[in-house]
Amino acid sequence: MKLGIPVESRDGETRVAATPETVKKLVAAKHEVLVEAGAGIKSSIPDDAYEAVGARVSFAAEVYGVDAVLKVRAPSAEERSLMRSGAVVVGMLNPFDADNTAAMAAHGLTAFALEAAPRTSRAQSMDVLSSQANIAGYKAVLMAANTYQRFMPMLMTAAGTVKAARMLIMGAGVAGLQAIATAKRLGAVIEASDVRPAVKEQIESLGAKFLDVPFITDEEKEIAQGIGGYARPMPVDWMRRQAELVHERARQADIIITTALIPGRKAPILISEDTVRAMKPGSVILDMAVDQGGNCPLSESGKTVIKHGVHIIGEGNLAALVAADASALYARNLLDFLKLIINAEGGLVINREDDIVAGTLLCSGGEVLRK
Template sequence: MILGVLEEITEHERRVALTPEITQKLIDEGFDVWVEPGAGMKSNFPDEHYKESGATIAGNRDDVLSKSDILLTIQTPDEEELKKLKKGAVLICFLWALQHPDLVELLKELEISALGMDAVPRISRAQNMDALSSMSSIAGYKSALIAANELDKYLPMMMTAAGTIPPAKSLVLGAGVAGLQAIATLRRLGAVVEAFDIRPEVKEQVESLGAKFVEVELGDEDTQTEGGYAKELDEKKQDLQRQAIHEHCKKSDIVITTALIPGRPAPVLITEPMVKDMSPGSVIVDIASENGGNCELTEHGKIVEQYGVKIIGPNNLPSQLSLHASKLYSKNMYALLNLLLEDGKPNFNFEDEILLKTTITHQGEVISPMLKSG
């Protein structure tokens, strides 16, 4: 059974799907691991480390594609590369199947068994496989550092001979994994932090990190999906939400936005009038920019300045901490492989909720309940 690892060639992608440490564990369990030359270099894992772990450094990329029984990547290979896989091969990576129906059709046609790392259910038994949470934690941490770097103020309170500087005020929109990590990092840097989320369930977590939770009365409506994500609100409640955000944006030096809705464009939480009312020199870091952005003035991959406010739409934040991101992703991958593999071969036991929900296609059929219900 050959497990293949490719160099990630998507723009701004520096991670690698398997580290030498996890490669060695898989080899010790009896698997062959073939690694494309240079696959780990951008994450500071040279080929020599893979050789020491027992991996085979393949001749080239096509060798990995054509020989792999299971291909492990971060980003989805392109159509031409998918066609080079064996019939019945297993592909494990971020697939974002809801957003890419053409990809799902291609995977069905090629009879590739595809598992989406973005589709791992958020249940306690799957926590060690949850790559979205691993990567979101890194994104939240890095977003706070970017904000601190771009702001022309101290974050902590400073008492100097020339006078006392008050701490910077920050607002985090969305208190999922990324938002909570952003809160924790901003607090460690000394900022005063407020946080908003439509899910009242997260108030306790926000306050445990030393931030103030911004409450908006949204009635008794269920604001959380089965998977723990925020639900999209109706127009009336969105207006209430925007009014509250507007008032808190006006007094914030830093705003970090993290709100995402699975399978949908990111909701717009910060409008142009809100930006206009912010103080010159303020900073917005829009983590959701890859999905359209939570600020309507965000331009993905750019830093733009509007009304004196810097609006940052960062590229692939987890990849900016590629070494640790690769280590965490690799451990998530290893945990999923331990569930999938039985007696050295894939066993697609769809009685298991994790495998049922994570598997997008298998043997030419769509398996994912998420896609079937959609």
């Protein structure tokens, strides 16, 4: 099969869908791999590194005109126009963007959205959300620490003692747990919150204190379990009680990192303007959910702003700031997925009885399959 690796055209996107490590394996499997010139530059991969493992460096029109295009983000209208009807595109295609899915279907593409893979043991090696969120949680702490104008750890010096920074992490999914681990290594005192009681043990095992909002009703307990590892929108009264607790803890925090996302929905507001107003001057908020509306209404995508004396960092694509490792992990996820849809002879095989294939397949043959 002829595979294309293009340059990612979206602003701020530095990752690439294949690395020399994965290209070497694709070539060994008898695939012809075309890489657009400069595709890996922002991930510290020069063109000759791809050529050294058997890829051919080419131009955009040829790279997009192949049997299957491997991408990080969904193709733009211009990129779709370069693809032939019947071609396959694999990437993080945002299955909740109905307009984009419809456009790909109308163009005759067979599209697989890797972030829609089920959260099962079998799919772990293809879990792009986890691999990228792990990097994002790490980078979030470093960015917040860089903006914070004090030390993170406690220091005892001849000039006196410096207190450790107090950090509050909202959301304990993969990104939040990695943020806890990274902040702990830097010496911060950490508290963490999540709607799912099941993560309490994980939070505490990493050295953070769990902020517990008790459940009053059976409905609250049931909703808090989440679906497939993801949080669900909580009842209004529980959110009110959580907001009161968060407000109190935020007043004492030096750094807050918010990671809370609900797939396909606007991010929940966790840090209100009143809470920001009550925080200490020089405090830092890093809002990882800014591109889905933000966990703080004062966040601005791609910007760091100062509101009420608090630095608010709005960065929704943190993994792209660690491009080399993010690309390496993503490329391995994608390589493992390709094994499900390409047979030993190099032909495309779409087995809709396979839960991973069926879960990721957005459209095929002009039909939108995921509503």
